[in-house]
Amino acid sequence: MIWLTWRQFRTQAAVLFAAVAALAVVLAVTGPQLADLYRTAGSGLADQISSADQSLYYTGLLVVYAVPAVIGMFWGAPLIARELETGTHYLAWNQGVTRTRWLATKLGLGAVASMTAAGVTSLAVSWWSSPIDRAVNSGGATDTYFPRLDPVAFAARGVVPMAHAAFAFVLGVALGLVIRRTLPAMATTFTLYAAIQLAVPMWLRPHLAAASQTTVPIEPDGAPISIQDGAEQIVAHPEVPGAWETAQQTLNAAGQPAPVPSSFADCLRTESGPPALQQIDGCVADLGALGYKQQVTYQPADNFWPLQWAETGLYLGLALALTGFCAWWIRRRAA
Structure with a gap:
């Protein structure tokens, strides 16, 4: 039964493992040079990385993200849907193999292979990117590279990609079992998996560990401040290296949550074009003089x-x- 299951998706597995192996070789060749550069440059590493290594950094992120999605679509969804679609599952069940054993073998072998592929990919990319991650967590070039806790980088580091791959594979199998058609199951798997990957960082991940808070004054020379939604929202970025900002709240002079006053928008208003930098600084200073502060909730490094x-x-x-x-x-x- 194991041999038969392996034969059914060995081509897809061979293609994916070959791609992972090729990426691992490239990372193994270029990684030591990046590590040596970090030992000499420290937190300034990010400013000295070549364009080729920068491209490889982003490629690694994309590949780690893609592996679970590919596994769910091309390994999980067709594995049972194709048999149900063609009726070959009856042959297996009539050979003395129970439905439970048939399913357990497919799920077990596929899940192990999925976690292995994702784990090897994540290990290679995390190892290669570790000098950049350390430099960014020390406060270097966060406008170009991402802290490990940033939603863009988090799911491409550590052990999480293995769990993503196992989930994507079983999700594909479940949808294939219910839909019973290969192509619709593949499309639905990708859509649902992508939606979950967007929903978890937005609504669940910020609450999976105890967050920290800091309150910063609103002033031109304080923490960097951006103005959003037509001057109705202020976002402050305190100097907390490697942190992931998860929530913002404006506080009034009494320390209570309050909307940004309409006087701030009036101060920024001009007859034509965006306000000048000096005008923005003056408006921010006026808001700070009224006692307004910004409370930032974040996950520390x-x-x-x-x-x-x-x-x-x-x-x-x-x-x-x-x-x-x-x-x-x-x-x-199923029948």
């Missing part, structure tokens, strides 16, 4: 691993729940 393990548990829990659903469905509904 030290929360990287607690968040990694928490999110890993979340996705593995979802994968186990989907596994239970698949077992129930194939016993009760």
Whole structure:
């Protein structure tokens, strides 16, 4: 049964593992030079990286993101949907193999292969990127590269990609089992997986570990401030290297949450074009003089691993729940 299952998706597996191996070789060749550069440049490393290494940095992010999605679409969704679509599952069940064993073999082998592929990819990319990550966490070039806690980089580091891959694979299998058509199952898997990947950083990840808060004054020479939504929202960026800002709240002189006063928008208004820098500084100074401050909620850099393990548990829990659903469905509904 294991041999038969492997034969069914060995081509897709071979293609993905070959791509992962090629990337790992490139990273292994170029990584030591980047590490040597960090030892001499320290936090200034980000300003000395070549364009080729910069491209490789972003390529690594994209590849780690792509591996679970590809696994869900091309390994998970067709694995059972194709058999249900063609009717070949009847042959297996009539050879003395129970539905539960048939499903368990497919899920078990596929999940192990999925986690291995994602784990190797994440390990290679995390190792290669570690000098850049250390430089960024020390306060270097965050406008070009991402702190490890930033939503763009977080899911491409550590152990989380393995859990993403296991979840994507089982999600594809579950959708294939329910939809029973390969192409619709593949498309639905990609759409649903992408939606979950957007939803988790926005609504769940900020609450998976205890956050920190800081209150900064609103003043031209203070923490960098950006103005959004037509001067109705202020966003402050305190100097907390490697942190991930998750929430902003404007406070009035009494320390209570309050909207930005309309006088601030009036101060920034001009007859034509955007306000000049001096005008913006003056308006910000006036707002600060009224006692307004900005409260920033953030995940500190030290929360990287607690968040990694928490999110890993979340996705593995979802994968186990989907596994239970698949077992129930194939016993009760599939025929």
